[in-house]
Amino acid sequence: MAKENPADRRYTPEHEWVLERGEKLVVVGITDFAQEQLTDIVYVELPEVGKKIERGGQLAVVESVKSVSDVYAPVSGQVREVNVKLQSDPGLINRDAFGEGWIAVMEMANPDELSLLMEAKDYNAMISGEAN
Amino acid sequence: MIETSSSPLKKTPVFEWHLASGARMVDFSGWQMPLQYTGIIEEHKATRTKAGLFDVSHMGEIEIRGEGAFTFLQYVLTRDLSSLRPGQMKLALILNDQGGIKDDVTVYAIKADFYRLVTNASTKEKILNWLSQVKEKGGYGNVEIQDVSDEIGKIDVQGPLATEIIKDMGGENCVGMPHYRFTTARLASFETLISRSGYTGEDGFEIYVSSTDTLALWEKIVAAGRPYGLLPAGLGARDTLRLEAGMMLYGHEIDESVNPFEVVYAWAVDMGKEFLGKAALSRLIERGLIRKLVGFAMKGRGIARHGYAVCKGEVKVGEVTSGTYAPTCGGAIGMAFVPLNFAREGEELEIDIRGNPVPAQVVKLPFYKRK
Numbered sequence: 345m346a347k348e349n350p351a352d353r354r355y356t357p358e359h360e361w362v363l364e365r366g367e368k369l370v371v372v373g374i375t376d377f378a379q380e381q382l383t384d385i386v387y388v389e390l391p392e393v394g395k396k397i398e399r400g401g402q403l404a405v406v407e408s409v410k411s412v413s414d415v416y417a418p419v420s421g422q423v424r425e426v427n428v429k430l431q432s433d434p435g436l437i438n439r440d441a442f443g444e445g446w447i448a449v450m451e452m453a454n455p456d457e458l459s460l461l462m463e464a465k466d467y468n469a470m471i472s473g474e475a476n
Numbered sequence: 477m478i479e480t481s482s483s484p485l486k487k488t489p490v491f492e493w494h495l496a497s498g499a500r501m502v503d504f505s506g507w508q509m510p511l512q513y514t515g516i517i518e519e520h521k522a523t524r525t526k527a528g529l530f531d532v533s534h535m536g537e538i539e540i541r542g543e544g545a546f547t548f549l550q551y552v553l554t555r556d557l558s559s560l561r562p563g564q565m566k567l568a569l570i571l572n573d574q575g576g577i578k579d580d581v582t583v584y585a586i587k588a589d590f591y592r593l594v595t596n597a598s599t600k601e602k603i604l605n606w607l608s609q610v611k612e613k614g615g616y617g618n619v620e621i622q623d624v625s626d627e628i629g630k631i632d633v634q635g636p637l638a639t640e641i642i643k644d645m646g647g648e649n650c651v652g653m654p655h656y657r658f659t660t661a662r663l664a665s666f667e668t669l670i671s672r673s674g675y676t677g678e679d680g681f682e683i684y685v686s687s688t689d690t691l692a693l694w695e696k697i698v699a700a701g702r703p704y705g706l707l708p709a710g711l712g713a714r715d716t717l718r719l720e721a722g723m724m725l726y727g728h729e730i731d732e733s734v735n736p737f738e739v740v741y742a743w744a745v746d747m748g749k750e751f752l753g754k755a756a757l758s759r760l761i762e763r764g765l766i767r768k769l770v771g772f773a774m775k776g777r778g779i780a781r782h783g784y785a786v787c788k789g790e791v792k793v794g795e796v797t798s799g800t801y802a803p804t805c806g807g808a809i810g811m812a813f814v815p816l817n818f819a820r821e822g823e824e825l826e827i828d829i830r831g832n833p834v835p836a837q838v839v840k841l842p843f844y845k846r847k
Contacts, residue, residue: 386801
């Protein structure tokens with residue numbers, strides 16, 4: 345079973361999470377539910393630091409043994425940092441999707457966009473409808 | 477990210493066990509099948525180093541019997557069955573009139589005038605119809621074709637320790653059995669038909685058992701295999717294992733538009749006898765091949781997938797049939813159709829991965845061969 349979705353962050357319907365880190369910065373990753381659906385992750389294509397992305401644009405690509413999935417930018421902004429550990433150890437996302445398996449840090453262009461995202465309880469409700 | 481389906485899916489006798497074990501289930505050819513239990517890579521590695529257990533009860537079993545059974549199958553299948561004695565099996569192809577592959581099957585000679593064909597799940601209905609059509613044309617004497625798929629469950633035990641596990645369960649008579657032979661065996665009090673064969677590139681067994689006994693036998697094998705490190709393995713690992721072993725998957729490497737010589741199946745065609753599709757194959761031999769299936773290893777980052785373009789310079793020259801991360805070989809591998817002049821070991825190609833050309837190199841098949 346997927347780990348609990350932490351209440352300290354917000355979620356997208358496409359299974360990304362966003363955690364505020366202050367100074368308009370947010371950490372972005374995919375949820376534990378998402379990594380379970382994907383199966384063993386073997387490759388992560390990270391964005392260039394400095395890249396500007398509109399909300400909903402492609403932030404990263406996650407490849408599992410079985411399939412390939414886009415990770416979308418939950419908010420508009422600029423990539424400030426990427427998790428380079430994922431290059432040598434993409435399985436970090438499987439093991440710790442909400443922590444060590446983070447994907448990128450973005451600087452938000454418009455922090456108001458955060459209010460468009462789901463809270464943990466709404467995301468919980470959404471995935472309990474999707475699972476099986 | 478999530479696949480959903482509203483059509484009713486079929487379940488194998490082990491379905492509830494899969495669910496209770498926390499398997500991630502997927503729709504495969506109309507069946508609800510386990511994709512993985514603990515993880516594809518872990519299940520793959522267990523099968524290569526110890527043993528893996530596969531529920532493949534979705535596959536089709538068709539029995540052919542009657543005085544005309546031999547003549548009929550000799551005409552329908554590409555292999556010469558005249559030397560096939562009871563207790564022996566062969567891999568064979570069923571071709572259409574153009575020499576395209578309708579399915580790759582295994583044929584078991586049960587006894588005189590009695591054979592069992594094992595088909596892919598996705599092709600069973602089509603093969604049943606084809607067999608009936610051919611039979612209708614007549615000339616074979618009495619031939620009975622019976623779909624027994626619902627009465628039979630199929631469990632594969634694969635890996636270097638498979639023999640030990642089967643021996644412990646009462647299958648001593650299977651230990652010395654050569655590859656592609658089969659026998660009947662009583663495993664943990666269940667009557668089975670068991671062959672030394674499989675779809676992983678490892679030593680191992682394919683076990684056929686009454687569908688009412690399938691779940692109980694499955695649980696017995698899980699228990700008997702536990703001390704050996706046996707893991708239940710899903711279709712995810714089955715796919716990475718067969719791909720490393722360079723084996724064909726219907727709907728990927730083979731289908732009705734593919735002829736046996738383009739893929740690895742030249743050996744599965746006995747041109748010394750008459751069979752359906754032979755005339756077309758003879759014409760193909762005269763014309764010469766246009767394309768060939770090759771194995772490739774990715775040299776750059778990324779994983780090739782079914783349907784991705786294979787390029788040489790800026791030009792698309794072929795298409796990927798299967799691709800994955802290969803847990804035993806390490807790195808990403810795949811198979812693709814390319815023009816004959818590029819089907820050479822060492823040839824440098826590019827795979828178009830989401831618009832980026834990523835270098836790949838043609839390598840010899842299979843990627844993995846057991847020691």
